Amino acid sequence: MSTPAGPPDVGSDDDKLDRGVLKVAGVVVLGAIMSILDVTVVSVALPTFQSEFNATYATVAWTMTAYTLALAAVIPITGWAADRFGTKRLYLTSLVLFVLGSVLCSMAWDIGPLIGARILQGxxxxxxxxxxxxxxxxxxxxxxxxRVMAVLGIPMLLGPIGGPILGGWLIEAATWHWIFLINLPIGIFAFIAAFRVLPKDQPQPSETFDFVGMALLSPGLAAFLYGVSSIPEHGTVRAGEVLVPAIIGLALVVAFVFHALRKDHPLIDLHLFLNRHLTIAVVTMSLFIVAFMGAAILFPSYYLQVRDETTLMAGLLMAPQGLGAMITMPIAGRLTDKTGPGKLVLGGIVLIAAGMTTFTQLTADTSYPLLLGSLFVMGLGMGMTMMPIMTAALASLTHGEVARGSTLMNIVQQTGGSIGTAVMSVILTNQILNDQAATAYNGVVQGVVEADQVPPEVLTAGRSALAEAFGSTFTVAVVLVVLCLIPALFLPRTKQELRTDPRTDDGEAHGDGDASQAPPIVLH
Known part of the structure; x- marks a missing residue:
């Protein structure tokens, strides 16, 4: 049975996603939720790994770093592989690798095998x-x-919010193995659903694989992100463990840029930047993801370190942000298709900045209703921002460019998120180290110093100083968010600006014709 997902549906009922598209969306969201949850769910298990495997924090942190680096290394080849093997085959293969990696993680007997299995997962x-x-x-x-980007935004919201909650609950109710084993039944269901629902692959002439580009970009991204991810551990960008891999990685990425500009079919088509809408969207997304993902790590840390909340409670206290985004995201998706993303993104950035401003005034006893209300306002802004920016990039591409464009945007997200996390971590660490009381209290929180070794008055002062350190770090995040307004001003503000000239679509060679036409969804 075939359900068209092209012009008949779009033209006849522009306000609705047909049943076939919604089924595809369900399958895709299921896989994305697993992938994104596994970034955050493991973060709450690091202390457990320390005691279970008798390892240092720096060692167990590799369970997160290895996963992130594997993500960064494999993303560049996705566009080519999707064109070469077909999106359905590649999606099913990815699910198998992810679930296999999850099972191997649950069977790990030492920290080394666990890190290796996390690479496979990534x-x-x-x-x-x-x-x-x-x-x-x-x-x-x-x-x-x-509208479909709004649907895909759901796992991006559930990951940071649901990960700590799910991880904390599984570790308390069962064992750490279940933070990985839970992916087995979900993955099997996702595989069956994807096999039945996703459209059949339509073989097309494939381009020659860019081995030189692969040898430059994937190791370059991995090395650069490794150096950036090492910044919080060393507290400075001047450390050799930070500078050496970061410089090598950056040099490889720059070499890839020169290579890609001279090659007809590079691993990542940098000629996409000739598309004005995509270029503006990439600049806006880069600034936004650095600011927002950098700030995202501060919220639960404040609840854990200053307010002495459990991991489970810290995750629950983040829920208003997700609720706010769930309200505006579907509305923003519909309006983006009708009016363009420009006005929505500007409004969303203003809401995020307004909500985050509350956190610049943090104290040790800031009212929870005020904080939760501010997170809700930020969530409203979040739902109007990230996915409309993504839409501005992808809606302006032809059918043949979508795979490369989505790959490019995911590289931007992964790189920006790592940079933002590292920058905010270093700023917070330096703020703490500049205050002796905050340093002492933080030592108690981290378990490095016994509480009875620190005078009560120092603990009280240190708790307040630690809250102020968080507030100062949030100030930097607010400034970065406000800076996003500059490129956002140039995002398209009409529906017409989001369309491309169908004459430029290479789909005509394959019988696609108009760039606005998508292949039908085939339901098996």
């Missing part, structure tokens, strides 16, 4: 998100990209 998980964007964009067509 290789599968890294392809799920860009593939999901490609599949959904092609299924819905350019007129409905805003």
């Amino acid at each position: 290789l599968g998980g890294g392809m799920l998100m860009p593939l999901g964007m490609t599949i959904m964009t092609r299924a819905a067509g350019p007129d409905r990209v805003g």
